[in-house]
Amino acid sequence: MTAAGKPTLFSRPLPIALFILVALVLDQAIKWAVDQYLPFEQAVHVMPMLALYRTHNYGVAFSMLSEMEGWFIVGMRLFVVAFVLWLWRRTPKDRFFAHLGYAMIIAGAIGNLIDRFLHGYVIDYVLFYTATWSFAVFNLADSFITLGAGAIVIDEILHARRVKAAKAQTGD
Template sequence: MEKTTLFSRPLPILLLVIVAMLLDQAIKVAVEMWLPFQQAVPVIPMLALYRTYNYGVAFSMLSGMEGWFIVSMRLVVVAFVIWLWRRTPKDRFFAHLGYAMIIAGALGNLVDRLIFGYVIDYVLFHTATWSFAVFNLADSFITIGAGAIILDELLQMKKRDH
């Protein structure tokens, strides 16, 4: 009998998604209220707050596409991740955690897209000669979620090898 992990059940995953989305939206409201538009505010070397608007998807890809296409694409991604979540064995903690985080991040950015027509980004990693794409907490949820799923796959491979 397989052990059921916390995020393989609907209620915990729903609560995580709601809390993550509320935190994401609260930070974006604060950013809109207090952070100057497209002016770097240094935090530590190589990290600044920098409010900008993303009209595309991650790293401003597809920024020339119609809004309805991007919204539809995000909804398809969320539906696909929910489908994966339901098909994944219930004992795979990191996979289920990763799915929850990806759903939370995708929905957090979808809320921005539906309300404003763009996503509010505000975190910038940079050096004197290079800068990474500006991103937000929802993007971080998606990235950490993907990392959790990869970790889960690696752990499964190690388990099969023994």
């Protein structure tokens, strides 16, 4: 909890909207550059274990559901955005990491949704690999979603600790 339970930055509509807008502009600018300048499905090695690798993802995270109809995936992403907005509104305003996480998930979901509308697929371009293994190719929007989920988990852990400490102080 923040001092005296004050609302956090991302519990207010304007800051969360600005964060999402900046994240979307950054995501789409990078995807545009990737689409213009990276060769398709050819690794451009940046450093050991990291390459830029432009590919098209017709599914959701890690190409799951790629055999599903495009409108099903669009509908599912719209549902996720609506659900996360609902969670954002219901979460107490002093829960910083939860609100940050919701903002990141919304930005990532909308970023990939824009790709789906513009291209019919999502542009992915980051590849982690070793000599015997490689991770799924992903993008900045996917990173926002993953980091946002992590922020929500951190918030839940911190909240549970605060509740436990408050109960210990009151003797409950």
